[in-house]
Amino acid sequence: MTAAYVEDFTEFSRNGASAEPAWLRETRRAGIEKFAELGFPTPRNEDWHFTSVAPIAESVFSPLRGSSGVIERGALEPFTFAQSDWPLLVFVNGRYSAALSNLGALAKGVRATDLASTLRSEPALVQPWLGKLSPLDGRSFSALNAAFMSDGAVIHIAPGTEAPIPLHVIFVSDSSAAKGVAHLRNLIVAGRHSKATVIESYVSLGDSHYFTNAVTEVKVEAGATLTHYKIQRESQRAFHVHTIDAQQARDSHYVSFSFATGGALSRTNIYTNLDGEGCGATLNGLYMADEEQHVDHQTNIVHAQPNCFSREIYKGILSGAAHGVFNGKVYVHPIAQKTDGKQTNNNLLLSERARIDTKPQLEIFADDVRCTHGATVGRLDEMALFYMKSRGVSADRARRLLTYAFAADVLETIEVQAVREELERATLERFTGASVAA
Amino acid sequence: MLEIKDLYAKAGDRDILRGISLTVAPGEVHAIMGPNGSGKSTLAQVLAGNPAYEVTGGSATFEGKDLLSLPPEERAQAGVFLAFQYPVEIPGVSNAYFLRSAYNSIRQARGLDEVDPLDFLDYMEKKLELVDMDTEMLSRSVNMGFSGGEKKRNEILQMAVLEPKLALLDETDSGLDIDALRIVANGVNALKRPDNATIVVTHYQRLLNYIVPDYVHVLAHGRIVKSGDKSLALELEAKGYDWLVEPQGALA
Numbered sequence: 001m002t003a004a005y006v007e008d009f010t011e012f013s014r015n016g017a018s019a020e021p022a023w024l025r026e027t028r029r030a031g032i033e034k035f036a037e038l039g040f041p042t043p044r045n046e047d048w049h050f051t052s053v054a055p056i057a058e059s060v061f062s063p064l065r066g067s068s069g070v071i072e073r074g075a076l077e078p079f080t081f082a083q084s085d086w087p088l089l090v091f092v093n094g095r096y097s098a099a100l101s102n103l104g105a106l107a108k109g110v111r112a113t114d115l116a117s118t119l120r121s122e123p124a125l126v127q128p129w130l131g132k133l134s135p136l137d138g139r140s141f142s143a144l145n146a147a148f149m150s151d152g153a154v155i156h157i158a159p160g161t162e163a164p165i166p167l168h169v170i171f172v173s174d175s176s177a178a179k180g181v182a183h184l185r186n187l188i189v190a191g192r193h194s195k196a197t198v199i200e201s202y203v204s205l206g207d208s209h210y211f212t213n214a215v216t217e218v219k220v221e222a223g224a225t226l227t228h229y230k231i232q233r234e235s236q237r238a239f240h241v242h243t244i245d246a247q248q249a250r251d252s253h254y255v256s257f258s259f260a261t262g263g264a265l266s267r268t269n270i271y272t273n274l275d276g277e278g279c280g281a282t283l284n285g286l287y288m289a290d291e292e293q294h295v296d297h298q299t300n301i302v303h304a305q306p307n308c309f310s311r312e313i314y315k316g317i318l319s320g321a322a323h324g325v326f327n328g329k330v331y332v333h334p335i336a337q338k339t340d341g342k343q344t345n346n347n348l349l350l351s352e353r354a355r356i357d358t359k360p361q362l363e364i365f366a367d368d369v370r371c372t373h374g375a376t377v378g379r380l381d382e383m384a385l386f387y388m389k390s391r392g393v394s395a396d397r398a399r400r401l402l403t404y405a406f407a408a409d410v411l412e413t414i415e416v417q418a419v420r421e422e423l424e425r426a427t428l429e430r431f432t433g434a435s436v437a438a
Numbered sequence: 439m440l441e442i443k444d445l446y447a448k449a450g451d452r453d454i455l456r457g458i459s460l461t462v463a464p465g466e467v468h469a470i471m472g473p474n475g476s477g478k479s480t481l482a483q484v485l486a487g488n489p490a491y492e493v494t495g496g497s498a499t500f501e502g503k504d505l506l507s508l509p510p511e512e513r514a515q516a517g518v519f520l521a522f523q524y525p526v527e528i529p530g531v532s533n534a535y536f537l538r539s540a541y542n543s544i545r546q547a548r549g550l551d552e553v554d555p556l557d558f559l560d561y562m563e564k565k566l567e568l569v570d571m572d573t574e575m576l577s578r579s580v581n582m583g584f585s586g587g588e589k590k591r592n593e594i595l596q597m598a599v600l601e602p603k604l605a606l607l608d609e610t611d612s613g614l615d616i617d618a619l620r621i622v623a624n625g626v627n628a629l630k631r632p633d634n635a636t637i638v639v640t641h642y643q644r645l646l647n648y649i650v651p652d653y654v655h656v657l658a659h660g661r662i663v664k665s666g667d668k669s670l671a672l673e674l675e676a677k678g679y680d681w682l683v684e685p686q687g688a689l690a
Contacts, residue, residue: 381526382489384526386488386489386490386510387522387525387528388539389487389509389510389511390486390488390513390514390520390522391519391536391543391596392511392514392515392541392543392544392547393511393539394511394543395509395511397539401531401535401536404531405529405530405531406530407530408529409530412530
């Protein structure tokens, strides 16, 4: 269906995008050309070896243009971590909803807008970064996104700002998203010595079949710390591809967590480039899939400069006939001496049919580094099961509790209490049906 | 209360228990002693239902029930408790949640209502005093980062909470200093009632200074080679096990 997108683009560039600034039209043109050249990835592509995107490539999705109905604020409650005072940007079926958003609580020094209106009224606000932090080479979905990017969050954190509360961006899809695609593009610029937390939630109301194709570009300026959580709870019939590209300047810290339970087919790419001395990157995540779900994470940590560290822990729990994929690269450039990298991927398989393909990769070209990596695939610990059963806990409940426990330590790394507690609750509920972990 | 008849069990291809018979009545404390590899821990594990062991012969009847046919959780629900020699660490499950799950599972099995978290906390406070543990221990993950002594106290805490009819203490004294040993022993003694029984598995006589047994049995090569009263433990302390173990082949 590559040709269909190219055709759509011709139409799109004549109408929707014709009034846009030249630099943006050029970005889009480069995107569609790259996409036309690459087409959709096939399993022959090393980065897509274990994930077939045929279900996406063979479907026709029409661009989403917002909601046809009305979503009540209350419908979003399950996704807001019970924090009504956090600044909130809401996008419904790919388009910004001012009515559902709440920007009154934005901290001084934090600016949040939607991409569509920013491109119309103040394109200079995004021009220095948009499309420049996220390369297209070899990346079909990012190229497609560059061609069609329609809306998303634009977040600027001014130098020196310490935002006391997180900024939450919710992308919600409802039944009117059926057979649609949203090419979301977000931009986060964390200014020098700033400190902030941004949460992206991708959620569904109902069980629509649609396609989210998102790209988030992140710039973490010198000395800044950005905590960036991505929570993917799309419908069990949705397709989800999201690429996060972070560029880190010296002494910056990027702290990422990816929580993924939704989607029929989901792929999250988190790439960070430690392009200055003294940087740190923490990439953690938890994926849980059941039935026929396919959940894929690919991370790439590039140590481009000396004296940086990276820490990565990803955990996966797969049941039913679910298929998980984890592909974690750590690349250390020849000049990146004293790199300290640690990467772990642990997986728990709960059924005979569940499957995981895990591929931690270290590529080290410097000689004075300390890098470790490891991956495990296991089942529940028989001794721990016996221990619990010997206390009267039923076999089934013991299994569920231990499953939750497997996930718990990576969830504990989430520093924002409300987010941590909600994801712990959701995880516990998934495996025990209980609502309290106390 | 417990009647073990000619019990045989193996782990993998290795025969470990080779014909154990033992009768325990309510109110009694039995000590099982013996050298390493004699099968004394295995006996406790088999009675609790550890799937690592396979029973190949004999029977164990607990209050008229065929204990060996029950899964481990139903043995616990029937009132059997095993204090582990090596308590298992369970990261991510708080002690409080674990204890409450166990307590409520057992209550449910007995047709009683579940206890809510607040009432349970009240109930816990008295139990914590018994083993000199702080409420802070409740919020920590089960046995995670606990010292050896804390782990063993946690076992006795679980026993105090679950109030078993038959407690099996599997080398609960191993790795304990004298203060921890005293706390653990005091806990066990405080839980002693005329209608419950305790089987203490231990390598050393020391523990029996604190938990005084009515009977002492010596295991060697998977059989009870000698039974007696508490004075037998003192004799073992003085003479070691060799005098009992060596003639084992001849006694067979």
